[in-house]
Amino acid sequence: MSSAALSVGSLAAGYGGVLALKDVSLTAAPATITVVLGANGAGKTTLLRTVSGLVRPRAGRVLVDDTDLTGRPPEDVARAGVAHVPEGHGVIAELTVEENLRLGAMSWRRDGRNTGRAARAAAVAAACDRFPNLGRRRHKPAAVLSGGERQLLAIARALLARPRVLLLDEPSLGLAPRAVRQVMELISQLRAESGLTILLVEQNARGALAIADQGVVLSLGTVVATADAGTLAADVALRHHYLGY
Amino acid sequence: MSRHLGAAALVAILVALLSIRLTQFRDFQMAQVAVYVTAVAGLTVLTGLSGQISLGNGAFMAIGGYGTALLLLHLAWPLAAVLAASAAIAALAGALVGAATARLHGPYLAGATLLLAVALPSLTYKYPGVFGGEQGLNVTVSAPGSVPLTRWQAWITCGCALLTLVLLANLSASRIGRNWRAVRDDEVAAALAGVNVAWARILAFVVSAACAGLAGSLLAVTTGLVAPTDFTVTLSVALLTGAVIGGLGSLAGAVWGSLLVVLVPTYATDVATSHGLSSAVGSNIPVAAYGVVLIVVMLVFPNGIQGGLRRLAARVVPSPRRDEPVPAEMNNTAVRNASREASHEEIPKTPARRRARGRIGGGGRRLRLLEHERQQQLGRADGLGAGDHQQRDPDR
Amino acid sequence: MLEFLQFTLSGISFGAVYAAVALSLVLIWRGTRILNFAQGAMAMFTTYIALEVIRGTGSYWAGFAVALAAGLVFGALAEVTVIRPVEGKPPLNAVIVTIGLLVLVEGLAGIIYGGQYRSFPAAFTVTGLRAGRSPLGISWFDVFTVLAVLAAAAALAAGFRYTTAGLRLRATAFDARIARLLGVRVGRVLTLGWALAGLLGALAGLLISPSTFLYPNSMDSIFVFGFTAAVIGGLDSPAGAVAGGLILGVLLSYAGGYLGSELTPLAGLVILALVLTFRPDGLFAGVRLRRV
Ligand SMILES: Nc1ncnc2c1ncn2[C@@H]1O[C@H](COP(=O)(O)OP(=O)(O)OP(=O)(O)O)[C@@H](O)[C@H]1O
Ligand SMILES: [Mg+2]
Numbered sequence: 001m002s003s004a005a006l007s008v009g010s011l012a013a014g015y016g017g018v019l020a021l022k023d024v025s026l027t028a029a030p031a032t033i034t035v036v037l038g039a040n041g042a043g044k045t046t047l048l049r050t051v052s053g054l055v056r057p058r059a060g061r062v063l064v065d066d067t068d069l070t071g072r073p074p075e076d077v078a079r080a081g082v083a084h085v086p087e088g089h090g091v092i093a094e095l096t097v098e099e100n101l102r103l104g105a106m107s108w109r110r111d112g113r114n115t116g117r118a119a120r121a122a123a124v125a126a127a128c129d130r131f132p133n134l135g136r137r138r139h140k141p142a143a144v145l146s147g148g149e150r151q152l153l154a155i156a157r158a159l160l161a162r163p164r165v166l167l168l169d170e171p172s173l174g175l176a177p178r179a180v181r182q183v184m185e186l187i188s189q190l191r192a193e194s195g196l197t198i199l200l201v202e203q204n205a206r207g208a209l210a211i212a213d214q215g216v217v218l219s220l221g222t223v224v225a226t227a228d229a230g231t232l233a234a235d236v237a238l239r240h241h242y243l244g245y
Numbered sequence: 246m247s248r249h250l251g252a253a254a255l256v257a258i259l260v261a262l263l264s265i266r267l268t269q270f271r272d273f274q275m276a277q278v279a280v281y282v283t284a285v286a287g288l289t290v291l292t293g294l295s296g297q298i299s300l301g302n303g304a305f306m307a308i309g310g311y312g313t314a315l316l317l318l319h320l321a322w323p324l325a326a327v328l329a330a331s332a333a334i335a336a337l338a339g340a341l342v343g344a345a346t347a348r349l350h351g352p353y354l355a356g357a358t359l360l361l362a363v364a365l366p367s368l369t370y371k372y373p374g375v376f377g378g379e380q381g382l383n384v385t386v387s388a389p390g391s392v393p394l395t396r397w398q399a400w401i402t403c404g405c406a407l408l409t410l411v412l413l414a415n416l417s418a419s420r421i422g423r424n425w426r427a428v429r430d431d432e433v434a435a436a437l438a439g440v441n442v443a444w445a446r447i448l449a450f451v452v453s454a455a456c457a458g459l460a461g462s463l464l465a466v467t468t469g470l471v472a473p474t475d476f477t478v479t480l481s482v483a484l485l486t487g488a489v490i491g492g493l494g495s496l497a498g499a500v501w502g503s504l505l506v507v508l509v510p511t512y513a514t515d516v517a518t519s520h521g522l523s524s525a526v527g528s529n530i531p532v533a534a535y536g537v538v539l540i541v542v543m544l545v546f547p548n549g550i551q552g553g554l555r556r557l558a559a560r561v562v563p564s565p566r567r568d569e570p571v572p573a574e575m576n577n578t579a580v581r582n583a584s585r586e587a588s589h590e591e592i593p594k595t596p597a598r599r600r601a602r603g604r605i606g607g608g609g610r611r612l613r614l615l616e617h618e619r620q621q622q623l624g625r626a627d628g629l630g631a632g633d634h635q636q637r638d639p640d641r
Numbered sequence: 642m643l644e645f646l647q648f649t650l651s652g653i654s655f656g657a658v659y660a661a662v663a664l665s666l667v668l669i670w671r672g673t674r675i676l677n678f679a680q681g682a683m684a685m686f687t688t689y690i691a692l693e694v695i696r697g698t699g700s701y702w703a704g705f706a707v708a709l710a711a712g713l714v715f716g717a718l719a720e721v722t723v724i725r726p727v728e729g730k731p732p733l734n735a736v737i738v739t740i741g742l743l744v745l746v747e748g749l750a751g752i753i754y755g756g757q758y759r760s761f762p763a764a765f766t767v768t769g770l771r772a773g774r775s776p777l778g779i780s781w782f783d784v785f786t787v788l789a790v791l792a793a794a795a796a797l798a799a800g801f802r803y804t805t806a807g808l809r810l811r812a813t814a815f816d817a818r819i820a821r822l823l824g825v826r827v828g829r830v831l832t833l834g835w836a837l838a839g840l841l842g843a844l845a846g847l848l849i850s851p852s853t854f855l856y857p858n859s860m861d862s863i864f865v866f867g868f869t870a871a872v873i874g875g876l877d878s879p880a881g882a883v884a885g886g887l888i889l890g891v892l893l894s895y896a897g898g899y900l901g902s903e904l905t906p907l908a909g910l911v912i913l914a915l916v917l918t919f920r921p922d923g924l925f926a927g928v929r930l931r932r933v
Contacts, residue, residue, distance in 0.1 A: 052822060078824035090819045092812055103812050106805060107824025161824065298733065345914060348921040351732070352676050356872035360913050363865055364906040371903050478865070482678075482740055489737045529751030529857075536745025540723055543737045547730050 004063070005030040005197035006051070006165045011060035013050040020046040022221045024060070028165075028214065031195040033187065035208040035229065037243055038218035044201040045087050047218065048167045051199070052084035053077040064165055079107050083163035087170055089154040093143035097134050100142050100153055101127050104160030113162075127156045148179035155186065159194075166190070169201045180204065184211050205243040209233040217242050249414045253407045260403045272395040274507065276467040279402035280460050281503035283409045285487040286496055287456025290413055292485070293494025294422060295449035296429030298351065301342070301358030303481030304365040305335045305454040309461030310471040311369070314382040324386055328405065328462050335458020336451045343450025347443050362481040366473040381472025384465045398467045405463055409456055410496050416452065417496075425449055457484075490542050492549025501550040505542070510535050647778030648898040649891055654783035656890015657790040658849045662867025663874060663882035664794060665841035670876045671814035672834035673728055675735040679719065679742035681864025683839060684846030686746050687711040688855055689754050691847060692761055701764055708843045716839020720832045728831070750857040758859075761850035786848045793844055794883050797837070801879075810834060866893070869909055873916045875923025885924065 004027040013021045020043045028034040036044050049055040051062050053074035062069045069077050078084070083104075092100055104127075105120040113119075128135030133149050134156060142153060151171050158166055168187065172180040188211040190196050202208035209215055215232040217225040225238055232238065260275070267275065288302050312331040316322050322330070346357050369376035376382065388397035416422055424445045427435035436442050465471045483506050491502025513531030520527075546553035662680060669677045691708035695701055719742060727735045765781040801807035812820040813830045821827050845867070846860060853859050870889045874881025889912065896908030916924060 054818065054822070074818075074821040075824050075826050078822055084822050086819070086822065090816070090822065092815045092819060094815045095808075095812065099808055099811075102805075102808060103820070103823045103825070106809070157823070292733070298736075345918070349917055350921075352670065352876050353872055353917060353921060353923070355676065355736075356868055357910075357913055357917060359865060360869055360906070360910045363862075364910040367903050367906045371901070371907075478861075485733075486737055486740060489733045493731070493733065525755040526752050529748045529756075531748075533745050533748025533752060536741045536743070536748055539741030539744065540738050543734050543741065544723070544726050547727070547734055 003029060005032075005065055006034075006199065007061075007063040008047075008051065009061040009063075011047070011050055011062065012058045013046055013055050014058065015046075015055070019058075020221050021050060024218070024221070024223055026216050026223065026226060028197050028199060030197055031191055032213040033191050033198045033200055033211060034214045034216060035205075035212035036199060036201045036216050036218060037205050037208070037232075039242065041220075042218040043221040044218055045169055046221075048084060048086075048169050048199065048201060051077075052082055052167055054084075054086075075107075078161065079109055081109060081162070081164035082167065083158035083161045083165070084167040085154045085158045085169060085171060088173070089150050089171075091142045091145070091150045091153050091157075093141060095142060096139050097142050097145070097153060098124065098128070098138040100157050101134075101138075101160055104157035105162075108162055111162075123160055127160055131156055148175045148182075151175065151179075151183060152186075155183075159190070163196065165197045165199065167199045167201075170203060171200070172202065172204055172207070180207065184208070187211060205239070206233070249411045253411045257404065257407055260399075260407075267399075269393065269395045272393075272399040273467065274511065276395070276399045276402040276463070278503050278507045279399070279406040280463045280467065281484070281487060281507055282406040282500055283402075283463060284457045284460035284484050285491065285503050285506075286406075286409055286413050286499040287453035287460070288484050289488040289491065289494055289496065289499045289502075290417060290425075290456075291449045291453035292488055294417055294429060295425040295446060297346075297446060297449060298355045298485070299358045299450075299453065300355050300478070300481050300485060301361035301365075302453060302457040302484050303476050303478065304358075304362045305339060305457035306461030306464065306480065307365055307471075307473075307476035308338050308454075309335045309458030310465040310476065311376060311382070311461075312458070313462040313465040314384045314471045315375075317384055317386075318382060324401070324466070328459060328466075331462035332455045332459040335461065336455035338458075339450045339452075339454020340447060342454070343447035346450075347446050359478065359481070362476075362478045366476050369473045377472070379473065381470055381475070384469050384471060386466050386469075402463045402467060405459055409459065410499075413452075413456070414496055421445075421448065486539060490539065490546075490549055492546075492551030492553075495549070495551040498549050498551035501554075505538070505550070509538050643775050644898065647776070648894045650777055650779045651783065652891035652894025653887060654779055654786050654890070655849075655894060656870075656887040657787040658845050658863060658886075659867045659870040659890050660883045660886025661790045661793065661841050661845035661848070662863060663871035663886045664797070664879055665838035665845070666868060666871045667874075667876055667879050667882040668797075668834050668838040668841070670871075671879075672810065672831050673720075673724065673735075674732065675724065675728075676739065676868075677719075677835075677838065678736065678739040678864070679746060680838065680842045681860035681867070682743045682746040682750075683712065683715050683719070684842035684863075685855070685857065685860040686750055687715065687839075687843040688761060688846035688850050688859075689750060692759065692855065695762060701762055705764070705847055708847055709840050712839040712841070712843025712846075713836045714839070716842070717832045717836040719839070720835035724835070725828070725831075747857045754857070756857060758854040758856045761855045763851035767851060782851065789844065789848060791883075793841060794879070797841075798879065806830075806833065865906075866890075866909060869913055871923075873913060873923060875920075875925040878923065878925035881923055881925025 007027040009025050011021055011024045012019065024043070024047060026034065036047060038044050046055060050057050051069075053069070053072050053076065056071055060070070064080060064082055067080055069080055069082070072080075074084075092103075095103070101124045102120070105123050108115045108120070128138050131152055134145075134153055137144060142150065145153060155168070155171065171183050171187070175183065184207050187198060187200065191198055200208060200212065209229045209232055212229040215225075215227060215229050216223055217232070217238065219242055224242060225232065225235075227235075263275075284302060284306060288299060291302075292298050309331040312334045313327050316327045316330055342358070342361065346354055349357055369381070370378055373379075386394075386398075388394045417425070424435065424440045427438060427440050428442050428445045432442050435445070461476070464475065468475070487502030487506040488499060489502070490505055491500065492498030510531050513534040514528075517527045517530045542550065548556075662684075665680055666677060669675055669680075687708040690711050691704035693704075694707045695704035698704070723738050723742060724735065727738050763780075763782040765785055767780045767782050770777045770779055770781065770784075801811055809820065809825050809830050810833065812823070812825060813827050817827050820830070845863065849863055850859065853863070866889060867886065870885035871882050872885070873889060874883070874885025889909065892912050893905050893908055897905045900908070920926060
């Protein structure tokens with residue numbers, strides 16, 4: 001019925017006695033970038049974790065292309081086409097770059113495309129070509145990569161899963177300004193070329209709003225504003241109050 | 246201090262009255278339980294408070310037991326002096342072991358202490374002249390006046406167990422106990438807060454070895470014999486089992502755990518023999534049943550029996566009284582566990598911590614420590630039992 | 642000199658068995674951070690099964706194969722039934738559950754098979770090998786023991802490195818949360834790890850029982866030394882487990898041969914203490930890569 005690629009309705013979630021998300025709703029149309037903004041502890045990471053199944057929701061719904069994924073374990077959500085690049089990238093440092101990439105291409109869902117061994121290997125090879133910095137060190141442990149390269153590896157690995165929805169948690173955290181720009185460019189490219197729906201959590205509100213279609217502002221676990229990116233960027237009071245710039 | 250003493254005095258009177266009404270065999274069982282309580286209480290302090298696992302406390306019991314036998318045999322000291330000396334010898338051994346293993350953690354510590362438990366009794370075979378080899382050594386004590394020997398033994402063991410509990414309760418409520426918990430929760434943070442981590446860890450070993458030594462001594466006194474087969478790995482394993490099943494870090498739990506570890510096998514044996522089962526089957530059914538009990542209790546009460554009781558109490562009485570010496574920290578553990586269970590996540594890590602650590606180096610640790618202290622105070626202030634948090638968690 | 646050679650060779654043979662047990666413990670430890678104290682007991686039980694099958698069919702190899710399969714099944718079964726509920730709980734809970742399992746399995750063995758010592762056949766002759774006229778102190782079966790363990794270890798290593806399942810296992814061992822985010826069904830992977838460990842344990846039971854006899858507690862000391870070997874090698878390192886097993890086997894063989902067999906456990910303690918003094922996380926502890 002809806003045309004949303006990702007739709008979150010009245011989601012509540014938390015940890016033990018802490019309720020970190022209360023009644024959060026948002027929808028993201030296909031091939032759009034939605035940026036989630038908010039202060040530290042606002043619940044941005046919890047939102048992504050709840051969507052990807054790392055945190056079990058206490059109320060509400062999570063729909064991806066009208067498939068109900070509410071409360072499903074992370075492996076099922078991943079197999080349903082949601083790729084989550086967690087806070088701090090989540091590259092497995094002990095595995096080689098290539099093994100990290102292979103893991104990404106390991107759980108393809110059957111959607112009519114070729115899922116054979118050769119196709120997977122080809123996809124990994126293509127990723128290595130696309131990111132030469134990774135390709136050059138494909139047989140080295142990921143531990144040798146720099147922070148920016150690890151972030152790239154994490155994104156590349158997520159893309160290899162052929163996701164419909166990509167969740168990115170502060171991909172620019174700790175990167176040098178130039179690397180931040182590269183990552184942002186990559187993200188906007190991804191939407192353009194592969195029709196991916198992206199939910200992006202960022203501290204760098206200005207940069208993120210520049211590439212996003214839509215923005216959602218969280219505060220203390222609730223949505224305080226949802227609007228298209230331009231409107232949010234232009235709302236001086238909101239920017240001042242919640243985004244601090 | 247006085248409250249612990251008062252409680253202990255009350256229990257002592259009850260025990261004395263009870264022991265008079267019991268049969269010899271029950272007196273003996275009571276002594277057995279008391280022996281285990283002494284050792285398990287020491288271990289629960291080591292493992293539950295200072296965070297060091299030991300699969301070798303049976304070895305300290307062996308030291309205490311053989312010490313007792315040798316002192317009685319060669320020097321004929323009075324019993325009280327023998328008990329104290331045995332505990333002291335074991336404490337010394339504990340200091341050595343604690344110092345040797347101060348850098349070991351988790352399974353490495355478990356492995357080292359396990360091998361200690363295996364290796365130490367083998368010395369008795371190597372020096373049969375001193376330790377009596379396979380046969381072991383006899384230990385004879387006599388009861389004063391007309392008191393039956395088993396009742397006298399029950400009194401001594403229960404008295405020592407109570408004394409141990411009182412001392413440990415005070416110790417764990419003291420600064421030393423606080424340091425242990427700090428070390429258990431985060432060694433680096435504890436060191437930054439000025440705790441001498443190595444000393445704290447060694448001291449915990451000394452204390453638990455002293456308890457085990459006393460227990461070994463009491464065991465020798467109650468069974469009248471020390472032999473290598475009394476101090477096998479099985480004993481060490483039983484001690485750890487008692488501590489965990491009872492509820493790690495809780496002295497009341499040490500009592501529950503000891504009761505279970507001593508009574509379940511005997512009870513199961515009674516049942517098996519009374520059904521007239523063949524000897525192979527009859528002697529093994531209790532073993533299998535004991536295994537099942539261990540598994541089931543652990544699955545049903547993840548925080549041990551004491552944790553389960555607290556939870557139950559919290560359900561019945563909204564705000565439970567706090568008469569446990571170590572509850573504030575149990576709260577933290579409970580919170581940690583609760584949040585772990587609520588999500589598929591493993592490590593709860595607040596973003597504030599991460600950021601502080603990332604940006605200002607060691608600042609994050611300091612922050613964590615402060616947070617830890619704050620949680621402790623909160624725990625103390627509202628007097629929450631471990632069960633409350635779990636109850637409040639709607640997922641559970 | 643000949644004596645030294647004999648001790649070395651028989652030490653390697655025992656060490657291979659310790660290595661198998663150590664490897665099984667490492668497999669489980671890496672996946673679930675649990676020490677399986679029931680590993681030896683499960684191996685004892687599968688060896689009893691092998692004995693039954695050998696008696697029934699008259700074929701050693703049938704018993705051998707059935708025992709390995711049983712190990713696989715028992716490992717998986719243990720993980721699914723009693724271990725799964727304690728994963729992610731305080732670590733000592735799992736320890737107590739595996740201890741409970743150990744007690745239960747030994748009790749069951751006692752109920753079903755009784756407590757008496759039984760002899761267990763070897764695959765090959767156990768008469769001693771000779772170099773010229775001097776006895777080497779080992780038999781063809783010892784050679785088989787070492788080769789079987791090394792082959793199993795090599796097969797595992799290759800599986801880890803070159804198969805998809807192996808990659809899933811390693812990813813889960815390093816970071817289960819990330820593995821799940823990538824669609825790895827971690828539950829199945831852990832079950833597979835326990836199953837493989839059960840298989841290795843069963844192999845160890847089959848290989849050691851001809852020299853120790855079979856009874857409900859027969860694997861206890863083997864387990865202790867296998868555990869020691871794993872600790873010496875470093876519980877996170879499969880290669881360390883194999884090396885630790887062989888090193889421990891040889892050193893214990895010297896200690897038993899030159900100092901007397903009652904000192905073997907004490908020698909083990911000394912070796913362990915020495916290793917851990919210099920390497921608190923075992924000989925093969927890698928550089929900690931993660932651990933921010
Ligand atoms: N694993 C956890 N256990 C307990 N509480 C947690 C956990 N993770 C987050 N929280 C709490 O939940 C709330 C929301 O945290 P969350 O990580 O979602 O915020 P965030 O918006 O991502 O913040 P940041 O910008 O700092 O990453 C905070 O109050 C935090 O303390
Ligand atoms: Mg966050």
